[in-house]
Amino acid sequence: MSDQRPVAVTPHLFVQSAEEAVGFYLRAFGAAELFRNTFPDGTIGFVELALGNGRVLVSEEAPSLNALAPPTVGGSPVMLMIEVNDVDALAQRAVEAGAKVEMPVEDMFWGERYGVLVDPFGHRWAVSTVRESLTPDEIASHTPPEI
């Protein structure tokens, strides 16, 4: 069983201009570049970033490999969530680095402070606290009847 238990789930982001995107993720989220694979012609194969204890891979858009960036497909159906203690400070830092606010950070019914940002490359990031202080029953009683 343990051989089949996944160790981690790691998003692989396709962007137009991997170099700029990596710079943004370092400035905006305090990511650290762990590893970079560059082709002989100088194009970036992938860059592996550490974000907290998670990892993110970033690659240049390559239509021949079906690696399409958000602007090419007209948006992104995925939200990447970063959990952090000071969510307001992180959101502020991301905005200063060039992110746009899709939903401002505020207290949510499930007990976290939470907001949504869009990075300059079209990927969507939720930023959330990690208080996890409410019980499932409390969250259920606070859940709005409809959206």
Add this chain to the structure above:
Amino acid sequence: MSSVKSTSPLTQAAFLVLLALASGERHGYAVMRFAEETTDGRVRLPPGTLYRTISRLLADGLVEEVEGSDRDAPHDARRRYYRLTEPGRRAVMDEAELLARLSSAAARAGLRRSGR
């Protein structure tokens, strides 16, 4: 750069690297050997893990590269020399104290094998 909180959890690999460097500077190969010997071979740090872990510790300011490292091996952490920074020493000390506490709790709970 934002400061490193001493309360940040260390991964097991990061803890082992810091622990290996606590007694003085070492190159990556020595860190790998230290991990294997200290854990009786239960934890290994293959080159890819070692490289990524050290990259992260460098970015967090918990270790630093020692001047005079072999610059001919740009992608091989095994041949480079590293040492703890002051925040790195505090981080590994905090983690060691926490582990000692947990280990005592485990012993009180009867979870220690005799003869070890």
